[in-house]
Amino acid sequence: MxxxxxxxxxxxxxxxxxxxxxxxxxxxxxxxxxxxxxxxxxxxxxxxxxxxLTPWQKVQLSRHPNRPYTLDYIYSITKKDSFIELHGDRHFSDDKAIVGGFGRIEDHTFMLIGTQKGKNTKDRQFRRFGMPNPEGYRKALRLMKLAEKFEKPVITFIDTPGAFPGIEAEERGQGEAIGKNIYEMMSLKVPIIVLIIGEGASGGALGIGVGDKVLMMENSWFSVISPESCSTILWGSRDYKEKSAEALKLTAENMYKLNLIDDVVKEPLGGAHFYPEKAYKLVKKQVIKHYKQLSEINIESILKKRKNKYISIGFFDE
CATH class of the missing domain: 4.10.860 (DNA Excision Repair, Uvrb; Chain A)
Structure with missing residues (x-):
């Protein structure tokens, strides 16, 4: 440890x-x-x-190397051997920073999609530390459309420091891929549950972050920018990252108070990395709870509520 x-x-x-x-x-x-x-x-x-804990300490916990990642949650909350991983975006390649496939939780089949960071140095390089390329978002959208075709609910797991910032990602349309995902998810005709399990940074998170129920682990964060990047922009140095973390109101507690998420998933004493098995059980319980709530609502009402939910965030004039 x-x-x-x-x-x-x-x-x-x-x-x-x-x-x-x-x-x-x-x-x-x-x-x-x-x-x-x-x-x-x-x-x-x-x-x-x-x-x-201060907001910065929670950011540190969200990045803890022993913290469970997307595949840990998927394999732990689904029935044994029920998760079938699907690959490729059918346009360019298979992005290893995003994983997804069908799996069964209790008696329900879900499409499970998420960003995957990697367990060791070699695996993290292989998965680009959970930073997707455009083909990752296109793969995620393909799987969501597949779930819609078979009328299966979608669960997304977010743990990313952001979309991959390389030149090749921009050449292949990083912004377009993220924007299209947000657009398509707004009208996807199946229930969507979003779970932020670690870092939820920028468009990297938003690309799979539109949902009817958005949940955050207690020691996760969700923001348009990381504290270090915010500090560098405002003060020209990373030294003010603690101050930035406080100002950004990026913790699960603050997100819930601001009505930007629907629920906070409590973590075991010491954090999810101390008792992963307990964390899996808590996540599974919350996912089933919110899915049952959504399953009682017809899809037309779900879509209307989803759109109103995001339209109500912020203020604008036409």
């Missing part, structure tokens, strides 16, 4: 607890009372630290 700077007190007590357990196992000496005290102290420390 890797620990962030502000998690160092947790690491120290965790190490003490593990040593206590090891000593008891090797020596046969009864250390249960001491181990129990350390475990209680550990839980108390985790609660104290995680109940007072």
């Amino acid at each position: 890797e620990y962030l700077d502000f998690e160092k007190p947790i690491q120290e007590i965790q190490d003490q607890y593990m040593n206590c357990v090891l000593i008891e196992k090797k020596s046969g000496i009864d250390m249960k009372e001491i181990c129990n005290q350390l475990q209680s102290k550990l839980e108390k420390t985790i609660k104290e630290i995680h109940s007072n």
